[in-house]
Amino acid sequence: MEVLTTGTKAVVTRTANRRSEGPVRAPRQGGVRRAVWVGAFLAPAVALVAALLVVPFAVTAYRSLFDDNGITARFVGLANYRSLLTDPDFGRSLLNTVMWVVGTLVLPVLLGLLLAVLTHSVRWGAVARTAVVIPYALSGSATALLWTYLLKSDGAVNQTLSAVGLGGWQQDWLLHWPLNTVVMIVATTWQSTGAALLLFLIGLQTIPAETIEAARIDGAQGLQMFLKVIVPQLRPMTVVVVGMSIVNSLKTFDIVWLLTQGGPGTASETLALTMYRQTFTLNRYGYGAAVSVVLTAVVVAASWLYLRRQVQPQRGGAA
Amino acid sequence: MGLIDLSRTTSRRALLASSFAGAAGLALSSCARGTLSRPAPADVLSLFSDNPSWNSGFQDAGRQLSRLSGYRLAPQGVPNVSNYQQIVRMSAQTDSTADLIKWWNGYRLRDVARAGILADVTAAWDEADRRGWCRDPALRASFTSDGRQYGVPLYKSYYAVFYSKPLFARLGVDVPTTWQEFLHIVDTAHARHITPIAAGGATSWESSIWFQQLVNGLDHDFYLDLTAGKRSYTDVPCRQAMEVWSDLYRRGAFSSPDVSVSDLPGRFTQGRTAMCLYGTWNTGALLDAGLKNADLGAFLLPPPPGGNRSVVVESGVLAVSANAHKRQAAEATARAWLDPSVQRAWTGFLRDTSADPSVVPDVGAVREVVAQVQKEHVPQAVRYWEASPPVLIEGNVQDLSAFMIDPTPSQAAKTVASMQRRAEKEWKAWKS
Known part of the structure; x- marks a missing residue:
């Protein structure tokens, strides 16, 4: 929202400057001083991004060109990337990552939206919202520990099923693919729906009461009101929630590591786990670096494509 | 909105200045040299291990060492094995390393x-060897690179079957001496709805435990050749071992593969599980978790038909860093490590066996295993985890974990084929 507003202002300012360039010319000295000030304010942010993101990425990309065991390194060019393409484990890891992206887009975002709308203006809504938001306050490792006790073969879920006479429904929840990936997505949904719910609630509060009232006078209600009025009004917030979900799902690590360690075998590995295993378990620093370069490229490409499509300057509004 | 009136308490400039000072202080402290970049105090040697719970044991051993070498130990533990390996690999190349490394x-x-x-x-x-503390050529070979040794044995564990003595009494069975007797115990426990054997490994190295046991038990020499890269995983003894393993699963011998060894004391106490094949290094943890010394027994698994009696051993390493601040003192400590007085203090804490066969802790289960090994002169093989190049082992362990989820003959065939493909690739890489 803020970005749009600033962008719009910038467009207006640029247009205004262009129009006024001819007759009134700003003094050169003032322009330099302004540039110095702008540079001074930008410098800390640029330095931080360069030191914490750009330089490490460049070092990682450079390291991916070596066969490196942490003690000795040998230049191998693009051999690590060629190995990736022929590695069946990498293919499975990529597929799991796609499952995570789809799963965490569909479940937490839709559930968060539905729960926000349903509990927004009802009497006991606050109680329901609190129940959904509390898991969001738990750490990833606490959540994983809890779900481990639930989903182990002799865990609470199977014991409960057995106790109520549904023993036939018992499963090895974490031992078979794709079931293990699906239940881990469900566990993540349990934890992260609260965040989506909060953001959508904020979005709901920004919808002008007049808009809802006008729609109601025009005869809109129920599902029609939700789909034709509320959802379009929530678009800016949906952009944020979906964008965050995409990035978070692409770098899924903690819950998978703690529940299955990417196993059995490498069945439930995501790209982030493959990177960790290659680097820190197998001590193949070059290969792990290659996986992280691919992962970074995927995250940046997905974020850029999504935001480029969704966040556009409101040219009409500025005119 | 009640804004805070900064002018009354502190000026904005002072606030900004103190914020910058704090940030600069934090930045500078992050650049400070760590404790390992300086030599440890006078009579102290720094020791790095991946097990913080061993610290008091190292201190006990250090008190004995200080009498012999003049130096005691200051252990530092990093609880995560992966992190620990990274730290050692990186720091050992610098002057910021510990004197001794596990x-x-x-x-x-x-x-x-x-x-x-x-x-x-x-x-x-x-x-x-000269003093008669440790004359074990097979163990010495596992500490050797290019004909020289690069560490002394921290301990020497045997892989044995732990069992619940009260449960065996309730089932009316005794320690098995043959494979048939072992199968009888499995069938008896299974018939009484008791899990015969707890065997985890769905997502851990523990999937190699039964593999190494069965291959080594069926053909000890083949196991040695296989792990040395001289034989194939698709050869008969290996396929036979997978068949025996698969058959045990068919009999209902094993727990679900996501069982954790930390659940074992509870399972034994509640009579839910009868046995567990594991390293004797876990004895202390089992006793600390509430199992009584008198209720815990251990025996060497009899070999499957056609096999021979042999045992898998595991040994940790106490190594001296090449860049140690006190290298001479660390080497003197390594020479004194196997002295019986040090070993008694150390194994008394660990409740596991020493590389010195004369030092045995006062724990029933461990004494039973050692007595059996010494009486029968059982040949020994290095644990699978350390017996081949690490990348090969890590990959094969994952294949074995996948097999434990689907322990069928067809999956067994796929598993050994995959292990052999990896072996060919990784042995080539190791030798290059």
């Missing part, structure tokens, strides 16, 4: 020894 033997030791980060401690083995 590591693993076999190919894991060779992996770092050939990179030059460990000191040669062949003299310590020579002295142990």
Whole structure:
């Protein structure tokens, strides 16, 4: 929202400057001083991004060109990337990552939206919202520990099923693919729906009461009101929630590591786990670096494509 | 909105200045040199291990060591094995390293020894041999790289079947001496709805436990050749071992593969599980978790039909860093490590066996295993985890984990084929 507003202002300012360039010319000295000030304010942010993101990425990309065991390194060019393409484990890891992206887009975002709308203006809504938001306050490792006790073969879920006479429904929840990936997505949904719910609630509060009232006078209600009025009004917030979900799902690590360690075998590995295993378990620093370069490229490409499509300057509004 | 009136308490400039000072202080402190970049105090040697719970044991051993070498130990533990390995690999190349390092033997030791980060401690083995503390050529070979030794044995564990004595009494069975007797116990427990054997490994190295046991039990020499890269995983003894393993699953011998060894004391106490094949290094943890010494027994698994009696052993490594601040003192400590007085203090804490066969802790289960090993002169083989190049082992362990989820003959065939493909690739990489 803020970005749009600033962008719009910038467009207006640029247009205004262009129009006024001819007759009134700003003094050169003032322009330099302004540039110095702008540079001074930008410098800390640029330095931080360069030191914490750009330089490490460049070092990682450079390291991916070596066969490196942490003690000795040998230049191998693009051999690590060629190995990736022929590695069946990498293919499975990529597929799991796609499952995570789809799963965490569909479940937490839709559930968060539905729960926000349903509990927004009802009497006991606050109680329901609190129940959904509390898991969001738990750490990833606490959540994983809890779900481990639930989903182990002799865990609470199977014991409960057995106790109520549904023993036939018992499963090895974490031992078979794709079931293990699906239940881990469900566990993540349990934890992260609260965040989506909060953001959508904020979005709901920004919808002008007049808009809802006008729609109601025009005869809109129920599902029609939700789909034709509320959802379009929530678009800016949906952009944020979906964008965050995409990035978070692409770098899924903690819950998978703690529940299955990417196993059995490498069945439930995501790209982030493959990177960790290659680097820190197998001590193949070059290969792990290659996986992280691919992962970074995927995250940046997905974020850029999504935001480029969704966040556009409101040219009409500025005119 | 009640804004805070900064002028009354502190000026904005002062606030900004103190914020910058705080940030600068934090930045500078992050650049400070760590404690390992300086030598430890006078009579102290720093020791790095991946097990913080061993710290008090190292201190006990250090008190004995200080009488012999003049130096005691200051252990530092990093609880995560992966993190620990990274720290050692990186720090051992710098001046910010501990004097003594805990590591693993076999190919894991060779992996770092050939990179030059460990000191040669062949003299310590020579002295142990001369004094009769440890004359074990097979164990010594697993500490060797290019004919020199790069660590002394921290302990020597045997892989044995732990069992619940009260449960065996309730089932009316005794310690088995043959494979048939062992199967009888499995069937008896299964018929009484008791899990015969707890065997985890769905997502951990523990999937290699039954593989190494069955291959080594069926053909000890083949196991040695297989792990040395001289035989194939698709050869008969290996396929036979997978068949036996698969057959045990068909009989209902094993727990679900996501069982954790930390659940074992509870399972034994509640009578839910009868046995568990594991390293004797876990004895202390089992006793600390509430199992009574008198209720815990252990025996060597009888070999399957056609096999021979042999046992898998595991040994941790106490190594000297090549860049140690007090290298001479660390080497002297390594020479004194196998002295019986040090070993008694150390194994008394660990409740596991020493590389010195005369030092045995006062724990029933461990004494039973040692007595059996000494009486029957059982041949020994290095644990699978350390017996081949690490990358090969890590990959194969994952294949074995996948097999435990689907322990069918067809999956067994796929598993050994995959292990062999990896073996061909990784042995080539290791030798290059």
